[in-house]
Amino acid sequence: MGTEGEKRKVELEGAVRPRRRWRRWILLAPALWVLFSICQVVVLRFIDPPFSSVMALRQLEAWGRGDWKFRLHHQWVDLDGMARSVPISLVAAEDQRFPEHNGFDLKAIEKARDHNAQGRRLRGASTISQQVAKNLFLWQGRSWLRKGLEAWYTVLIELFWPKQRILEMYANVAEFGDGIYGVQAASRQFWGKDAARLSAAESARLAAVLPSPRRYSATRPGPYVQRRAAWIQRQARQLGGAGYVEQID
Template structure:
């Protein structure tokens, strides 16, 4: 074999091995780090800042978040959050069937999956991104508690242009802390999560008001009132 060709093959094998090791180790390291430290930023935050939306975010700990908003986002986004291990297979099957039938339907992503993609991944749709999302979801479910997943989610999710996390959202929309939200205000915030750029919790459309009312109705099935879920 040509010595130059053999050398190129060795270099390529080493590069491939190094890339695979990095893909395996770097996410684990970040997940372990964010198990105890707040993620400083997310790719979406940086993208929105470049787009000119600004950046408003105030990290608050678990005890400073009203249980109403915890229950509201679970009722709206992932009713089985406290029971599943990262994936709601029934919801995924329903979403696939609806998409095949041409019906409009929200995706089957759980709060764990949304946390994985919001905190670690870039916006967009691709098989690579979905694969990384699944891998990261398994990691955070294995290495974080449900309480930590929900805490990171509530401090990272977008509630408006440049508004991230429940504390910034509560102050922006209702001029109060996330510890003081009413049940209706919590439901309004949860109602805009599918499209926080289009909808506003403080200036709700008729659709958002109706959806918030449905969320309030579902909240009764998510743990006890005034108590954090997943206890």
């Protein structure tokens, strides 16, 4: 009896041990993911990524529907390799309080909420930092999970990156045309020249197609893009022009 009892005890302990191991890993997984995400952001402060998660998912999506000829267009360019009109146009178009907030523009969120509550066309309030978080690390779409991860990465980006790095990253991962990511690829595809040679009008038109680059065209601008590009140029001048971006820490 004693021997059988001991065997039974050993069997039970053997069955419990793997469960404890799995439980330990389940408890450790969130901490490991937090550490991994922090490492991602810290490394990308200094290293230019060859692509973003949104780019990779876009390529996989094309292959998934059998479009084997689809190719992404992307080429990295540093901030000082762009025309000075590019970054200020992006700030003027997308996030005029970019130098002031810590990743979340509470005033813009409140205005968007009031606007949407009146039944008007939906307006977003994402900052440039939030858009970098989404484009670089996550995926397109709407879900509470993605919004939560976006908020987490936004906090990390603002914590570890200077503002100019955030703006440089945004200019390189934003989509400006169907499968065309970053201002260098856009400039080469649309006008056959490097981003350093973009005019103020061309920079404004690139910013004007955001956030709907597959709906609007920077090279064949309709009335909406023309009006918005003109507004962006006015806003850029009022903000202080190219020198405004150079003063951002």
